[in-house]
Amino acid sequence: MIFDIATLFPELCDAWLSGSIIGRARRAGYVTIDCHDIRGFSEDKHRRVDDSPYGGGMGMVLGPTAIYNCFRYIERLRGECPHVIYLSPKGRVFSQREAHRLAEMKRPILLLCGHYEGVDQRVIDEIVDEELSIGDYVLTGGELGALVVADAAARLCEGVLPDESCFTEESHEQGLLEYPHYTRPPVWHGREVPEVLLSGHHANIERWRREQALELTLRRRPEMLEGAQLSKKDREFLEKCADVPG
Ligand SMILES: C[S@@+](CC[C@H](N)C(=O)[O-])C[C@H]1O[C@@H](n2cnc3c(N)ncnc32)[C@H](O)[C@@H]1O
Incomplete structure:
Protein backbone atom coordinates (compact mmCIF):
# COMPACT_ATOMS: atom_id res chain seq x y z
CA MET A 1 0.00 0.00 0.00
CA ARG A 155 -2.63 -1.49 10.16
CA LEU A 156 -4.84 -3.73 7.98
CA CYS A 157 -2.02 -4.37 5.49
CA GLU A 158 -0.17 -7.66 5.56
CA GLY A 159 2.85 -7.68 7.86
CA VAL A 160 1.96 -4.55 9.82
CA LEU A 161 0.32 -6.46 12.70
CA PRO A 162 1.54 -9.95 13.71
CA ASP A 163 -1.48 -11.61 12.02
CA GLU A 164 -5.04 -11.04 10.86
CA SER A 165 -6.57 -12.23 14.13
CA CYS A 166 -5.18 -9.02 15.69
CA PHE A 167 -7.97 -7.06 14.06
CA THR A 168 -10.76 -9.47 13.06
CA GLU A 169 -12.36 -9.39 16.52
CA GLU A 170 -11.86 -5.70 17.08
CA SER A 171 -14.53 -3.06 17.47
CA HIS A 172 -16.33 -2.25 14.19
CA GLU A 173 -15.03 -5.36 12.40
CA GLN A 174 -18.15 -7.52 12.77
CA GLY A 175 -20.74 -4.89 13.59
CA LEU A 176 -19.92 -5.12 17.31
CA LEU A 177 -17.81 -3.27 19.84
CA GLU A 178 -15.03 -5.38 21.32
CA TYR A 179 -15.17 -7.11 24.72
CA PRO A 180 -13.06 -5.66 27.60
CA HIS A 181 -9.44 -6.70 28.18
CA TYR A 182 -7.59 -7.52 31.41
CA THR A 183 -3.95 -8.27 32.26
CA ARG A 184 -1.84 -8.84 35.39
CA PRO A 185 -2.19 -8.37 38.35
CA PRO A 186 -5.30 -10.53 39.01
CA VAL A 187 -6.51 -8.05 41.68
CA TRP A 188 -5.88 -4.31 41.34
CA HIS A 189 -7.32 -1.70 43.71
CA GLY A 190 -9.69 -4.41 44.95
CA ARG A 191 -10.99 -5.05 41.42
CA GLU A 192 -10.79 -8.66 40.29
CA VAL A 193 -10.27 -10.02 36.80
CA PRO A 194 -13.48 -11.89 35.74
CA GLU A 195 -13.07 -15.47 36.94
CA VAL A 196 -13.84 -17.05 33.58
CA LEU A 197 -10.69 -15.48 32.10
CA LEU A 198 -8.55 -17.31 34.64
CA SER A 199 -10.32 -20.64 34.09
CA GLY A 200 -8.40 -21.76 31.00
CA HIS A 201 -11.75 -23.01 29.58
CA HIS A 202 -11.53 -21.71 26.01
CA ALA A 203 -15.16 -22.26 25.02
CA ASN A 204 -16.43 -20.46 28.11
CA ILE A 205 -13.97 -17.60 27.56
CA GLU A 206 -15.09 -17.27 23.96
CA ARG A 207 -18.78 -17.19 24.97
CA TRP A 208 -18.09 -14.65 27.75
CA ARG A 209 -16.25 -12.38 25.30
CA ARG A 210 -19.04 -12.67 22.75
CA GLU A 211 -21.66 -11.78 25.36
CA GLN A 212 -19.62 -8.84 26.63
CA ALA A 213 -19.29 -7.55 23.07
CA LEU A 214 -23.02 -7.99 22.45
CA GLU A 215 -24.04 -6.26 25.67
CA LEU A 216 -21.60 -3.37 25.22
CA THR A 217 -22.86 -2.78 21.69
CA LEU A 218 -26.49 -2.95 22.83
CA ARG A 219 -25.87 -0.39 25.59
CA ARG A 220 -23.62 2.02 23.68
CA ARG A 221 -24.29 1.64 19.95
CA PRO A 222 -27.54 -0.32 19.48
CA GLU A 223 -27.83 0.82 15.85
CA MET A 224 -24.70 -1.22 15.03
CA LEU A 225 -26.50 -4.48 15.85
CA GLU A 226 -28.58 -4.14 12.68
CA GLY A 227 -25.45 -4.86 10.59
CA ALA A 228 -24.05 -7.60 12.84
CA GLN A 229 -24.18 -11.33 12.08
CA LEU A 230 -26.04 -12.76 15.08
CA SER A 231 -26.73 -16.37 15.96
CA LYS A 232 -29.94 -17.56 17.65
CA LYS A 233 -27.98 -17.75 20.90
CA ASP A 234 -26.77 -14.15 20.45
CA ARG A 235 -30.34 -12.93 19.87
CA GLU A 236 -31.62 -14.73 22.94
CA PHE A 237 -28.82 -13.20 25.01
CA LEU A 238 -29.60 -9.71 23.68
CA GLU A 239 -33.29 -10.12 24.51
CA LYS A 240 -32.35 -11.00 28.08
CA CYS A 241 -30.04 -7.95 28.31
CA ALA A 242 -32.68 -5.63 26.93
CA ASP A 243 -34.96 -6.57 29.85
CA VAL A 244 -32.28 -5.43 32.33
CA PRO A 245 -31.61 -1.67 32.45
CA GLY A 246 -27.90 -0.95 31.64
C1 LIG B 1 -10.73 25.06 8.74
S1 LIG B 1 -10.92 23.68 7.66
C2 LIG B 1 -11.92 24.36 6.38
C3 LIG B 1 -13.38 24.19 6.63
C4 LIG B 1 -14.23 24.71 5.51
N1 LIG B 1 -14.18 26.14 5.44
C5 LIG B 1 -15.69 24.27 5.74
O1 LIG B 1 -16.43 24.96 6.43
O2 LIG B 1 -16.08 23.20 5.22
C6 LIG B 1 -9.35 23.54 6.94
C7 LIG B 1 -8.99 22.15 6.42
O3 LIG B 1 -9.02 21.23 7.47
C8 LIG B 1 -9.37 19.94 6.99
N2 LIG B 1 -10.48 19.45 7.81
C9 LIG B 1 -11.23 20.17 8.67
N3 LIG B 1 -12.14 19.41 9.28
C10 LIG B 1 -12.01 18.16 8.79
C11 LIG B 1 -12.68 16.93 9.02
N4 LIG B 1 -13.70 16.83 9.87
N5 LIG B 1 -12.26 15.84 8.35
C12 LIG B 1 -11.21 15.91 7.48
N6 LIG B 1 -10.54 17.07 7.23
C13 LIG B 1 -10.92 18.17 7.86
C14 LIG B 1 -9.71 20.09 5.51
O4 LIG B 1 -8.61 19.64 4.75
C15 LIG B 1 -9.91 21.59 5.37
O5 LIG B 1 -9.58 22.06 4.08
Missing part, protein backbone atom coordinates in the same frame (compact mmCIF):
# COMPACT_ATOMS: atom_id res chain seq x y z
CA ILE A 2 1.35 3.40 -0.97
CA PHE A 3 0.13 6.62 0.63
CA ASP A 4 1.47 10.05 -0.29
CA ILE A 5 0.42 12.92 1.93
CA ALA A 6 0.39 16.42 0.41
CA THR A 7 0.51 18.94 3.23
CA LEU A 8 1.87 22.30 4.36
CA PHE A 9 3.28 20.50 7.43
CA PRO A 10 5.14 17.37 6.28
CA GLU A 11 7.37 17.39 9.38
CA LEU A 12 4.34 17.15 11.69
CA CYS A 13 2.94 14.17 9.78
CA ASP A 14 6.32 12.51 9.45
CA ALA A 15 7.08 12.81 13.16
CA TRP A 16 3.91 10.93 14.01
CA LEU A 17 4.33 8.36 11.23
CA SER A 18 7.86 7.52 12.37
CA GLY A 19 6.90 6.08 15.75
CA SER A 20 5.47 2.84 17.05
CA ILE A 21 3.76 0.25 14.82
CA ILE A 22 3.41 2.39 11.69
CA GLY A 23 7.00 3.63 11.94
CA ARG A 24 8.26 0.04 12.17
CA ALA A 25 6.02 -1.06 9.27
CA ARG A 26 7.36 1.79 7.11
CA ARG A 27 10.97 0.94 7.91
CA ALA A 28 10.34 -2.76 7.22
CA GLY A 29 8.77 -1.87 3.85
CA TYR A 30 5.26 -3.25 4.56
CA VAL A 31 3.74 0.13 3.76
CA THR A 32 4.99 3.26 2.05
CA ILE A 33 3.76 6.54 3.49
CA ASP A 34 5.62 9.62 2.21
CA CYS A 35 4.90 13.24 3.09
CA HIS A 36 5.31 16.07 0.57
CA ASP A 37 5.48 19.79 1.22
CA ILE A 38 2.92 21.57 -0.97
CA ARG A 39 4.89 24.81 -0.49
CA GLY A 40 7.86 23.27 -2.32
CA PHE A 41 5.71 23.19 -5.48
CA SER A 42 4.73 26.88 -5.39
CA GLU A 43 5.60 28.96 -8.43
CA ASP A 44 5.66 32.10 -6.30
CA LYS A 45 9.09 33.55 -5.53
CA HIS A 46 8.15 33.75 -1.82
CA ARG A 47 6.76 30.17 -1.90
CA ARG A 48 3.30 31.51 -1.20
CA VAL A 49 0.50 28.99 -1.65
CA ASP A 50 -2.58 30.82 -0.32
CA ASP A 51 -4.56 33.90 -1.25
CA SER A 52 -7.69 35.79 -0.23
CA PRO A 53 -11.02 34.39 -1.43
CA TYR A 54 -12.79 35.81 -4.47
CA GLY A 55 -16.09 37.29 -3.39
CA GLY A 56 -14.64 38.44 -0.07
CA GLY A 57 -14.89 36.92 3.36
CA MET A 58 -12.61 35.88 6.15
CA GLY A 59 -9.56 33.62 5.88
CA MET A 60 -7.33 32.45 3.09
CA VAL A 61 -7.73 29.78 0.43
CA LEU A 62 -5.07 27.31 -0.74
CA GLY A 63 -4.56 28.04 -4.43
CA PRO A 64 -4.64 25.41 -7.18
CA THR A 65 -1.14 25.74 -8.68
CA ALA A 66 1.16 24.30 -6.00
CA ILE A 67 -1.33 21.50 -5.23
CA TYR A 68 -1.56 20.57 -8.90
CA ASN A 69 2.24 20.62 -9.31
CA CYS A 70 2.57 18.40 -6.24
CA PHE A 71 -0.02 15.98 -7.67
CA ARG A 72 1.86 15.80 -11.01
CA TYR A 73 5.15 15.19 -9.18
CA ILE A 74 3.61 12.29 -7.23
CA GLU A 75 2.10 10.89 -10.43
CA ARG A 76 5.60 10.83 -12.01
CA LEU A 77 7.15 9.44 -8.81
CA ARG A 78 4.72 6.50 -8.65
CA GLY A 79 4.52 5.96 -12.41
CA GLU A 80 0.71 6.13 -12.36
CA CYS A 81 -2.13 8.48 -11.51
CA PRO A 82 -2.84 8.25 -7.77
CA HIS A 83 -6.31 7.90 -6.30
CA VAL A 84 -6.72 11.35 -4.74
CA ILE A 85 -8.60 11.80 -1.46
CA TYR A 86 -9.21 15.30 -0.16
CA LEU A 87 -9.65 15.38 3.63
CA SER A 88 -12.65 17.63 4.19
CA PRO A 89 -15.45 18.13 6.72
CA LYS A 90 -17.78 17.99 3.69
CA GLY A 91 -16.67 14.47 2.80
CA ARG A 92 -18.21 11.07 3.48
CA VAL A 93 -17.47 10.06 7.06
CA PHE A 94 -14.52 7.65 7.31
CA SER A 95 -15.15 4.22 8.88
CA GLN A 96 -13.53 0.82 9.39
CA ARG A 97 -15.22 -0.35 6.18
CA GLU A 98 -13.54 2.52 4.30
CA ALA A 99 -10.21 1.59 5.91
CA HIS A 100 -10.53 -1.94 4.45
CA ARG A 101 -11.44 -0.54 1.04
CA LEU A 102 -8.34 1.68 0.99
CA ALA A 103 -6.05 -1.05 2.35
CA GLU A 104 -7.04 -3.24 -0.61
CA MET A 105 -6.59 -0.52 -3.22
CA LYS A 106 -3.88 -1.31 -5.77
CA ARG A 107 -3.43 2.29 -6.94
CA PRO A 108 -1.23 4.60 -4.87
CA ILE A 109 -3.34 6.93 -2.71
CA LEU A 110 -2.68 10.63 -2.40
CA LEU A 111 -4.13 12.27 0.72
CA LEU A 112 -4.56 16.00 0.19
CA CYS A 113 -4.62 18.14 3.35
CA GLY A 114 -6.37 21.48 3.17
CA HIS A 115 -5.73 24.43 5.46
CA TYR A 116 -7.14 27.88 6.20
CA GLU A 117 -10.64 28.13 4.65
CA GLY A 118 -9.93 25.18 2.38
CA VAL A 119 -8.77 24.51 -1.18
CA ASP A 120 -9.66 26.25 -4.46
CA GLN A 121 -12.59 24.26 -5.87
CA ARG A 122 -11.06 24.06 -9.36
CA VAL A 123 -8.17 21.84 -8.30
CA ILE A 124 -10.59 19.67 -6.32
CA ASP A 125 -12.69 19.28 -9.49
CA GLU A 126 -9.57 18.56 -11.55
CA ILE A 127 -7.75 15.92 -9.46
CA VAL A 128 -9.82 14.70 -6.48
CA ASP A 129 -11.55 11.29 -6.69
CA GLU A 130 -13.31 11.45 -3.34
CA GLU A 131 -13.61 13.52 -0.17
CA LEU A 132 -13.39 11.94 3.27
CA SER A 133 -14.20 13.49 6.63
CA ILE A 134 -13.01 12.06 9.95
CA GLY A 135 -16.06 13.35 11.78
CA ASP A 136 -18.65 16.07 12.04
CA TYR A 137 -16.43 18.83 13.37
CA VAL A 138 -13.98 21.29 11.80
CA LEU A 139 -10.21 20.98 12.25
CA THR A 140 -7.60 23.61 11.40
CA GLY A 141 -6.07 21.37 8.74
CA GLY A 142 -6.35 18.01 6.99
CA GLU A 143 -3.21 16.54 8.60
CA LEU A 144 -4.96 14.78 11.49
CA GLY A 145 -7.47 13.39 9.00
CA ALA A 146 -4.72 12.10 6.71
CA LEU A 147 -2.96 10.45 9.65
CA VAL A 148 -6.18 8.85 10.86
CA VAL A 149 -6.94 7.45 7.40
CA ALA A 150 -3.37 6.28 6.75
CA ASP A 151 -3.06 4.66 10.19
CA ALA A 152 -6.41 2.85 10.04
CA ALA A 153 -5.71 1.49 6.54
CA ALA A 154 -2.02 0.69 7.09
Whole structure:
Protein backbone atom coordinates (compact mmCIF):
# COMPACT_ATOMS: atom_id res chain seq x y z
CA MET A 1 0.00 0.00 0.00
CA ILE A 2 1.35 3.40 -0.97
CA PHE A 3 0.13 6.62 0.63
CA ASP A 4 1.47 10.05 -0.29
CA ILE A 5 0.42 12.92 1.93
CA ALA A 6 0.39 16.42 0.41
CA THR A 7 0.51 18.94 3.23
CA LEU A 8 1.87 22.30 4.36
CA PHE A 9 3.28 20.50 7.43
CA PRO A 10 5.14 17.37 6.28
CA GLU A 11 7.37 17.39 9.38
CA LEU A 12 4.34 17.15 11.69
CA CYS A 13 2.94 14.17 9.78
CA ASP A 14 6.32 12.51 9.45
CA ALA A 15 7.08 12.81 13.16
CA TRP A 16 3.91 10.93 14.01
CA LEU A 17 4.33 8.36 11.23
CA SER A 18 7.86 7.52 12.37
CA GLY A 19 6.90 6.08 15.75
CA SER A 20 5.47 2.84 17.05
CA ILE A 21 3.76 0.25 14.82
CA ILE A 22 3.41 2.39 11.69
CA GLY A 23 7.00 3.63 11.94
CA ARG A 24 8.26 0.04 12.17
CA ALA A 25 6.02 -1.06 9.27
CA ARG A 26 7.36 1.79 7.11
CA ARG A 27 10.97 0.94 7.91
CA ALA A 28 10.34 -2.76 7.22
CA GLY A 29 8.77 -1.87 3.85
CA TYR A 30 5.26 -3.25 4.56
CA VAL A 31 3.74 0.13 3.76
CA THR A 32 4.99 3.26 2.05
CA ILE A 33 3.76 6.54 3.49
CA ASP A 34 5.62 9.62 2.21
CA CYS A 35 4.90 13.24 3.09
CA HIS A 36 5.31 16.07 0.57
CA ASP A 37 5.48 19.79 1.22
CA ILE A 38 2.92 21.57 -0.97
CA ARG A 39 4.89 24.81 -0.49
CA GLY A 40 7.86 23.27 -2.32
CA PHE A 41 5.71 23.19 -5.48
CA SER A 42 4.73 26.88 -5.39
CA GLU A 43 5.60 28.96 -8.43
CA ASP A 44 5.66 32.10 -6.30
CA LYS A 45 9.09 33.55 -5.53
CA HIS A 46 8.15 33.75 -1.82
CA ARG A 47 6.76 30.17 -1.90
CA ARG A 48 3.30 31.51 -1.20
CA VAL A 49 0.50 28.99 -1.65
CA ASP A 50 -2.58 30.82 -0.32
CA ASP A 51 -4.56 33.90 -1.25
CA SER A 52 -7.69 35.79 -0.23
CA PRO A 53 -11.02 34.39 -1.43
CA TYR A 54 -12.79 35.81 -4.47
CA GLY A 55 -16.09 37.29 -3.39
CA GLY A 56 -14.64 38.44 -0.07
CA GLY A 57 -14.89 36.92 3.36
CA MET A 58 -12.61 35.88 6.15
CA GLY A 59 -9.56 33.62 5.88
CA MET A 60 -7.33 32.45 3.09
CA VAL A 61 -7.73 29.78 0.43
CA LEU A 62 -5.07 27.31 -0.74
CA GLY A 63 -4.56 28.04 -4.43
CA PRO A 64 -4.64 25.41 -7.18
CA THR A 65 -1.14 25.74 -8.68
CA ALA A 66 1.16 24.30 -6.00
CA ILE A 67 -1.33 21.50 -5.23
CA TYR A 68 -1.56 20.57 -8.90
CA ASN A 69 2.24 20.62 -9.31
CA CYS A 70 2.57 18.40 -6.24
CA PHE A 71 -0.02 15.98 -7.67
CA ARG A 72 1.86 15.80 -11.01
CA TYR A 73 5.15 15.19 -9.18
CA ILE A 74 3.61 12.29 -7.23
CA GLU A 75 2.10 10.89 -10.43
CA ARG A 76 5.60 10.83 -12.01
CA LEU A 77 7.15 9.44 -8.81
CA ARG A 78 4.72 6.50 -8.65
CA GLY A 79 4.52 5.96 -12.41
CA GLU A 80 0.71 6.13 -12.36
CA CYS A 81 -2.13 8.48 -11.51
CA PRO A 82 -2.84 8.25 -7.77
CA HIS A 83 -6.31 7.90 -6.30
CA VAL A 84 -6.72 11.35 -4.74
CA ILE A 85 -8.60 11.80 -1.46
CA TYR A 86 -9.21 15.30 -0.16
CA LEU A 87 -9.65 15.38 3.63
CA SER A 88 -12.65 17.63 4.19
CA PRO A 89 -15.45 18.13 6.72
CA LYS A 90 -17.78 17.99 3.69
CA GLY A 91 -16.67 14.47 2.80
CA ARG A 92 -18.21 11.07 3.48
CA VAL A 93 -17.47 10.06 7.06
CA PHE A 94 -14.52 7.65 7.31
CA SER A 95 -15.15 4.22 8.88
CA GLN A 96 -13.53 0.82 9.39
CA ARG A 97 -15.22 -0.35 6.18
CA GLU A 98 -13.54 2.52 4.30
CA ALA A 99 -10.21 1.59 5.91
CA HIS A 100 -10.53 -1.94 4.45
CA ARG A 101 -11.44 -0.54 1.04
CA LEU A 102 -8.34 1.68 0.99
CA ALA A 103 -6.05 -1.05 2.35
CA GLU A 104 -7.04 -3.24 -0.61
CA MET A 105 -6.59 -0.52 -3.22
CA LYS A 106 -3.88 -1.31 -5.77
CA ARG A 107 -3.43 2.29 -6.94
CA PRO A 108 -1.23 4.60 -4.87
CA ILE A 109 -3.34 6.93 -2.71
CA LEU A 110 -2.68 10.63 -2.40
CA LEU A 111 -4.13 12.27 0.72
CA LEU A 112 -4.56 16.00 0.19
CA CYS A 113 -4.62 18.14 3.35
CA GLY A 114 -6.37 21.48 3.17
CA HIS A 115 -5.73 24.43 5.46
CA TYR A 116 -7.14 27.88 6.20
CA GLU A 117 -10.64 28.13 4.65
CA GLY A 118 -9.93 25.18 2.38
CA VAL A 119 -8.77 24.51 -1.18
CA ASP A 120 -9.66 26.25 -4.46
CA GLN A 121 -12.59 24.26 -5.87
CA ARG A 122 -11.06 24.06 -9.36
CA VAL A 123 -8.17 21.84 -8.30
CA ILE A 124 -10.59 19.67 -6.32
CA ASP A 125 -12.69 19.28 -9.49
CA GLU A 126 -9.57 18.56 -11.55
CA ILE A 127 -7.75 15.92 -9.46
CA VAL A 128 -9.82 14.70 -6.48
CA ASP A 129 -11.55 11.29 -6.69
CA GLU A 130 -13.31 11.45 -3.34
CA GLU A 131 -13.61 13.52 -0.17
CA LEU A 132 -13.39 11.94 3.27
CA SER A 133 -14.20 13.49 6.63
CA ILE A 134 -13.01 12.06 9.95
CA GLY A 135 -16.06 13.35 11.78
CA ASP A 136 -18.65 16.07 12.04
CA TYR A 137 -16.43 18.83 13.37
CA VAL A 138 -13.98 21.29 11.80
CA LEU A 139 -10.21 20.98 12.25
CA THR A 140 -7.60 23.61 11.40
CA GLY A 141 -6.07 21.37 8.74
CA GLY A 142 -6.35 18.01 6.99
CA GLU A 143 -3.21 16.54 8.60
CA LEU A 144 -4.96 14.78 11.49
CA GLY A 145 -7.47 13.39 9.00
CA ALA A 146 -4.72 12.10 6.71
CA LEU A 147 -2.96 10.45 9.65
CA VAL A 148 -6.18 8.85 10.86
CA VAL A 149 -6.94 7.45 7.40
CA ALA A 150 -3.37 6.28 6.75
CA ASP A 151 -3.06 4.66 10.19
CA ALA A 152 -6.41 2.85 10.04
CA ALA A 153 -5.71 1.49 6.54
CA ALA A 154 -2.02 0.69 7.09
CA ARG A 155 -2.63 -1.49 10.16
CA LEU A 156 -4.84 -3.73 7.98
CA CYS A 157 -2.02 -4.37 5.49
CA GLU A 158 -0.17 -7.66 5.56
CA GLY A 159 2.85 -7.68 7.86
CA VAL A 160 1.96 -4.55 9.82
CA LEU A 161 0.32 -6.46 12.70
CA PRO A 162 1.54 -9.95 13.71
CA ASP A 163 -1.48 -11.61 12.02
CA GLU A 164 -5.04 -11.04 10.86
CA SER A 165 -6.57 -12.23 14.13
CA CYS A 166 -5.18 -9.02 15.69
CA PHE A 167 -7.97 -7.06 14.06
CA THR A 168 -10.76 -9.47 13.06
CA GLU A 169 -12.36 -9.39 16.52
CA GLU A 170 -11.86 -5.70 17.08
CA SER A 171 -14.53 -3.06 17.47
CA HIS A 172 -16.33 -2.25 14.19
CA GLU A 173 -15.03 -5.36 12.40
CA GLN A 174 -18.15 -7.52 12.77
CA GLY A 175 -20.74 -4.89 13.59
CA LEU A 176 -19.92 -5.12 17.31
CA LEU A 177 -17.81 -3.27 19.84
CA GLU A 178 -15.03 -5.38 21.32
CA TYR A 179 -15.17 -7.11 24.72
CA PRO A 180 -13.06 -5.66 27.60
CA HIS A 181 -9.44 -6.70 28.18
CA TYR A 182 -7.59 -7.52 31.41
CA THR A 183 -3.95 -8.27 32.26
CA ARG A 184 -1.84 -8.84 35.39
CA PRO A 185 -2.19 -8.37 38.35
CA PRO A 186 -5.30 -10.53 39.01
CA VAL A 187 -6.51 -8.05 41.68
CA TRP A 188 -5.88 -4.31 41.34
CA HIS A 189 -7.32 -1.70 43.71
CA GLY A 190 -9.69 -4.41 44.95
CA ARG A 191 -10.99 -5.05 41.42
CA GLU A 192 -10.79 -8.66 40.29
CA VAL A 193 -10.27 -10.02 36.80
CA PRO A 194 -13.48 -11.89 35.74
CA GLU A 195 -13.07 -15.47 36.94
CA VAL A 196 -13.84 -17.05 33.58
CA LEU A 197 -10.69 -15.48 32.10
CA LEU A 198 -8.55 -17.31 34.64
CA SER A 199 -10.32 -20.64 34.09
CA GLY A 200 -8.40 -21.76 31.00
CA HIS A 201 -11.75 -23.01 29.58
CA HIS A 202 -11.53 -21.71 26.01
CA ALA A 203 -15.16 -22.26 25.02
CA ASN A 204 -16.43 -20.46 28.11
CA ILE A 205 -13.97 -17.60 27.56
CA GLU A 206 -15.09 -17.27 23.96
CA ARG A 207 -18.78 -17.19 24.97
CA TRP A 208 -18.09 -14.65 27.75
CA ARG A 209 -16.25 -12.38 25.30
CA ARG A 210 -19.04 -12.67 22.75
CA GLU A 211 -21.66 -11.78 25.36
CA GLN A 212 -19.62 -8.84 26.63
CA ALA A 213 -19.29 -7.55 23.07
CA LEU A 214 -23.02 -7.99 22.45
CA GLU A 215 -24.04 -6.26 25.67
CA LEU A 216 -21.60 -3.37 25.22
CA THR A 217 -22.86 -2.78 21.69
CA LEU A 218 -26.49 -2.95 22.83
CA ARG A 219 -25.87 -0.39 25.59
CA ARG A 220 -23.62 2.02 23.68
CA ARG A 221 -24.29 1.64 19.95
CA PRO A 222 -27.54 -0.32 19.48
CA GLU A 223 -27.83 0.82 15.85
CA MET A 224 -24.70 -1.22 15.03
CA LEU A 225 -26.50 -4.48 15.85
CA GLU A 226 -28.58 -4.14 12.68
CA GLY A 227 -25.45 -4.86 10.59
CA ALA A 228 -24.05 -7.60 12.84
CA GLN A 229 -24.18 -11.33 12.08
CA LEU A 230 -26.04 -12.76 15.08
CA SER A 231 -26.73 -16.37 15.96
CA LYS A 232 -29.94 -17.56 17.65
CA LYS A 233 -27.98 -17.75 20.90
CA ASP A 234 -26.77 -14.15 20.45
CA ARG A 235 -30.34 -12.93 19.87
CA GLU A 236 -31.62 -14.73 22.94
CA PHE A 237 -28.82 -13.20 25.01
CA LEU A 238 -29.60 -9.71 23.68
CA GLU A 239 -33.29 -10.12 24.51
CA LYS A 240 -32.35 -11.00 28.08
CA CYS A 241 -30.04 -7.95 28.31
CA ALA A 242 -32.68 -5.63 26.93
CA ASP A 243 -34.96 -6.57 29.85
CA VAL A 244 -32.28 -5.43 32.33
CA PRO A 245 -31.61 -1.67 32.45
CA GLY A 246 -27.90 -0.95 31.64
C1 LIG B 1 -10.73 25.06 8.74
S1 LIG B 1 -10.92 23.68 7.66
C2 LIG B 1 -11.92 24.36 6.38
C3 LIG B 1 -13.38 24.19 6.63
C4 LIG B 1 -14.23 24.71 5.51
N1 LIG B 1 -14.18 26.14 5.44
C5 LIG B 1 -15.69 24.27 5.74
O1 LIG B 1 -16.43 24.96 6.43
O2 LIG B 1 -16.08 23.20 5.22
C6 LIG B 1 -9.35 23.54 6.94
C7 LIG B 1 -8.99 22.15 6.42
O3 LIG B 1 -9.02 21.23 7.47
C8 LIG B 1 -9.37 19.94 6.99
N2 LIG B 1 -10.48 19.45 7.81
C9 LIG B 1 -11.23 20.17 8.67
N3 LIG B 1 -12.14 19.41 9.28
C10 LIG B 1 -12.01 18.16 8.79
C11 LIG B 1 -12.68 16.93 9.02
N4 LIG B 1 -13.70 16.83 9.87
N5 LIG B 1 -12.26 15.84 8.35
C12 LIG B 1 -11.21 15.91 7.48
N6 LIG B 1 -10.54 17.07 7.23
C13 LIG B 1 -10.92 18.17 7.86
C14 LIG B 1 -9.71 20.09 5.51
O4 LIG B 1 -8.61 19.64 4.75
C15 LIG B 1 -9.91 21.59 5.37
O5 LIG B 1 -9.58 22.06 4.08
